[in-house]
Amino acid sequence: MTETLQDYDDGIAAIDAQHIRPGLAAIHLLVEGDKAAFIDTGTNCSVPGVLEAMQRKNLRPENIAYVIVTHVHLDHAGGAGEMMRLFPEAMLVVHPRGARHMIDPTKLVAGSVAVYGKESFRRAYGEIVPVSANRVIEASHGFTLDLNGRRLLFLDTPGHARHHFCVFDERSKGVFTGDTFGISYREFDVDGREFIFPTTTPVQFEPEAAHDSIDLIMSHHPRAAYLTHYGRVTQLSRLADDLHRTLDDFVDIAEGVRDTGAVRHQRLVEGLGNYLLERLNAHGCRLSHDEALTLLENDIELNAQGLAVWMDRG
Known part of the structure; x- marks a missing residue:
C-alpha cells in the first residue's frame, strides 16, 4: 500500500x-x-x-x-x-x-x-x-x-x-x-x-x-x-539505459504491426503487454501475470494509442 x-x-x-x-x-x-x-x-x-x-x-x-x-x-x-x-x-x-x-x-x-x-x-x-x-x-x-x-x-x-x-x-x-x-x-x-x-x-x-x-x-x-x-x-x-532500449523496442513493436489493418490496435496492445511481462519476468517481479497486467492495463492502452498516432502522422 x-x-x-x-x-x-x-x-x-x-x-x-x-x-x-x-x-x-x-x-x-x-x-x-x-x-x-x-x-x-x-x-x-x-x-x-x-x-x-x-x-x-x-x-x-x-x-x-x-x-x-x-x-x-x-x-x-x-x-x-x-x-x-x-x-x-x-x-x-x-x-x-x-x-x-x-x-x-x-x-x-x-x-x-x-x-x-x-x-x-x-x-x-x-x-x-x-x-x-x-x-x-x-x-x-x-x-x-x-x-x-x-x-x-x-x-x-x-x-x-x-x-x-x-x-x-x-x-x-x-x-x-x-x-x-x-x-x-x-x-x-x-x-x-x-x-x-x-x-x-x-x-x-x-x-x-x-x-x-x-x-x-x-x-x-x-x-x-x-x-x-x-x-x-x-x-x-x-x-x-533501460528507457533508451525500451523506447526502441516499443517503436519496433509498432512498426511490426503497422500494416495489419483493423487488427492493428489489438496486436499493438498484445505486443506491448507481452513485451512488458517478459521484461518483468527478467526483472524478477514476484507478481502474477494477471496482477502485473492489472497495474499496466491503462498504460498499455494509452501507449498503444500514442504509438498509433505517431505511425499515422508518418
Missing part, C-alpha cells in the same frame, strides 16, 4: 494524487523555509489530499509560492486551476506551449474527451478551472526560478509531449521529470531494484526527441529523479 504522504530528503515529499488507484500518480511538494511549491497537481479529485498534506506539514495557503505543471496532460495539470483558486498568492509555472491551455482549457478538455470519452472524462477530472493570464509564468528552456533562495532550473524536454519541461532542483540535485523519464511503479520494485518503461501516450510522442530529453536530464548528473508515476528513483544510469 502506497503511503498517502511520502517524505524524502531536502524538503521533498510525494503526495498520492489518488487518481484511478493508489500509487499511480504523485504530486511532489518542495518546501524551502516558509515557502513551498507543488510540482504537478493531479486532478480536482486530488485537491482534498493536497490540503490534508499541507495540514500535516503546517503549511497555509499563503505559503504556496508556485504551482508548477510539467506538462498540461490532465493527470498532471487537471487540478491546477482549483489549486490556484485556493492559493491566492501562488503563480502557475507552465511550458510556453501549454500556457494557453491553462488560461483557456477548452481545447485541452476536448482533446482529453476524444481519448477517454465524455463520461469517463467527467468521472476522472471533473470541471477544469481556468487560470488568469496574469498569474501564469511561462518557463522556457534555461529559465530559473527562486524558491526562497532555492534555485530551480527548467529544461525543455519534448518526446512525450511538446509542452513538457522537467525541473532540476540545484539544492538536492534531484530532477522532477513528469513523464519524460518514464513510469516506475513501486509495486514492481524487487529488493530495491527499480523497473521502468517509457510512456508514449497520445498525441505528441516523438521517439528521437524522447531519447534526446533523457540524455539532457542525465547531462545534469542528477542524484534522483522524482516521477509523477511514481515517486523517487535513484538508479538513474541503469534506468536511463
Whole structure:
C-alpha cells in the first residue's frame, strides 16, 4: 500500500494524487523555509489530499509560492486551476506551449474527451478551472526560478509531449521529470531494484526527441529523479539505459504491426503487454501475470494509442 504522504530528503515529499488507484500518480511538494511549491497537481479529485498534506506539514495557503505543471496532460495539470483558486498568492509555472491551455482549457478538455470519452472524462477530472493570464509564468528552456533562495532550473524536454519541461532542483540535485523519464511503479520494485518503461501516450510522442530529453536530464548528473508515476528513483544510469532500449523496442513493436489493418490496435496492445511481462519476468517481479497486467492495463492502452498516432502522422 502506497503511503498517502511520502517524505524524502531536502524538503521533498510525494503526495498520492489518488487518481484511478493508489500509487499511480504523485504530486511532489518542495518546501524551502516558509515557502513551498507543488510540482504537478493531479486532478480536482486530488485537491482534498493536497490540503490534508499541507495540514500535516503546517503549511497555509499563503505559503504556496508556485504551482508548477510539467506538462498540461490532465493527470498532471487537471487540478491546477482549483489549486490556484485556493492559493491566492501562488503563480502557475507552465511550458510556453501549454500556457494557453491553462488560461483557456477548452481545447485541452476536448482533446482529453476524444481519448477517454465524455463520461469517463467527467468521472476522472471533473470541471477544469481556468487560470488568469496574469498569474501564469511561462518557463522556457534555461529559465530559473527562486524558491526562497532555492534555485530551480527548467529544461525543455519534448518526446512525450511538446509542452513538457522537467525541473532540476540545484539544492538536492534531484530532477522532477513528469513523464519524460518514464513510469516506475513501486509495486514492481524487487529488493530495491527499480523497473521502468517509457510512456508514449497520445498525441505528441516523438521517439528521437524522447531519447534526446533523457540524455539532457542525465547531462545534469542528477542524484534522483522524482516521477509523477511514481515517486523517487535513484538508479538513474541503469534506468536511463533501460528507457533508451525500451523506447526502441516499443517503436519496433509498432512498426511490426503497422500494416495489419483493423487488427492493428489489438496486436499493438498484445505486443506491448507481452513485451512488458517478459521484461518483468527478467526483472524478477514476484507478481502474477494477471496482477502485473492489472497495474499496466491503462498504460498499455494509452501507449498503444500514442504509438498509433505517431505511425499515422508518418
